[in-house]
Amino acid sequence: MKSFLEIFLGILTAMGGFVEIGELVFSVNAGVKFRYSLLWVEVLGTIGIIVFSEMSGRISAVTQQPVFSYIRTRAGYGAGLMTLLAANSVSLLTCTAEIGGLALLLKLAFGGNYFLLAALVLIGLLAAVWFLSFQAIERIFGLLGLFLLIFVIAALNLGPSWGEAASGLIPSLPKVETTSDYWLYGYFVVALMSSIMLPYEVYFYASGAIEDGWNATMINANRMIILVGFPLGSLLSVALMFVGASYFQPQMIEPQLPGTAALAAAAVFGKWGLIYAIAGMFFAFGGAAIENALTGAYNLSQFLGWNWGKYRTPKDAPRFHVTWMLMFVVAALIVMTGVDPVEVVEYSIIFAVVILPLTYLPILLAAADEDYMGTFKNGWLAKTLGWLYFAIICIAALAAIPLLIITHGGKG
């Protein structure tokens, strides 16, 4: 068992790293459009990410074998290649969305040219990953992401209607005017769940555990960090929904840009509220951009058998290091084509849900495999929840594209 301080820091890091641009867009807008009635999806998604992160952390701790290595030995080269291309495309898209979001935040805070700011973000991210150790990256971005707690305080200050929130914990059809609103509700269910259960999160978590040198003694610490850190992190996401429902909805504002959410914090706490909110978003998006770029490099290196990891020097793992740099560069170039970052967020979230079954099935099979995991294989709880969630994400994956088309990308 690791020391108390390490577990405590791990919990805070997991909490601060929970939210990224997808939740910022979808949680706030879910609150605006459907008030508290999608709260159950936050709970559903959070339990889902807990179930699969626990498995992926446990697999890494017990076997020291990375996920894409397992995928390749079990599924073979062909199926593995398809999974790799799908996973890395979504990671690239998510990284693009985060970089676009970062440039928008800087523009909101300091003004200036969006394209120049995107270039500045690119340089900053490259320098951060190059010069900082893996542990420093994890801690800095995770802990400073906790500035987002301002949204929890703002949500409480704005006086949420608790009764309505409580009834939102139970799945029910909302009171809406037209059939198209039902489709929109369905779209938000899928998108919100996807934003919480993004595939890169478990890939990154699994590889991160190897970067941190975990072994089987870390299994309980892993469980504690996830079981406490993720629900706390999801409170940030829930707070964003509350802010959408109690601040933006009454004013008929539908925040399009992710930075707009900061206005709610500003309304409650003035200038400092705004600064805290922007700082929180900055580190949340920055952390997620880094995690996606590294995930792309982890996946590719593990699939092809290259030397990988921040724990190796760039000279010892040059292909791995060049791959994450390329992820950043290509993502920034996509941003600089002038594509709307919010649209990139929507597409990345929807395509992510389409490949979710592809992501979670190998993890579920590996964690249940006795040859592989020995006595640490899935117990009845992990097995039951694992397959239940696998069924849920399969349904979400099938529904995602039709819902995207019917609702015209969530515009109703």
Add this chain to the structure above:
Amino acid sequence: MSEHHLDLVRQLLDRQVVDKNHVYCGKVDDIVIDLKGGPKVKAILIGNGAASDRLPEFARWLSRTLFGRGITKIPWSDVLVVSDVIKLASDAKEHGLDERRGWAYDIVSKLPGAWKK
């Protein structure tokens, strides 16, 4: 085909290969089997050219466009241990499989701090 041979394929194919210093050398992308006098593993092949050979046409083209078509043959006598990873008795450099060459190395080695973790 004996069961022993099938077992070897399951335990060999697509596994991680490491050299004697535990430097990663790639995956077992294919296996060369000598059928004379009973099936026997003669060599392992490392490189995307070998792995992509097992794919249907379009996927093969895609894989080779992305990751190249190189093939390196390692004689079976050079394989030291077969477990979760396949360990070689030799150094990655002897087979040209070390990563301290090529364009990726040229890029990172020019940057400041490339020896730092």
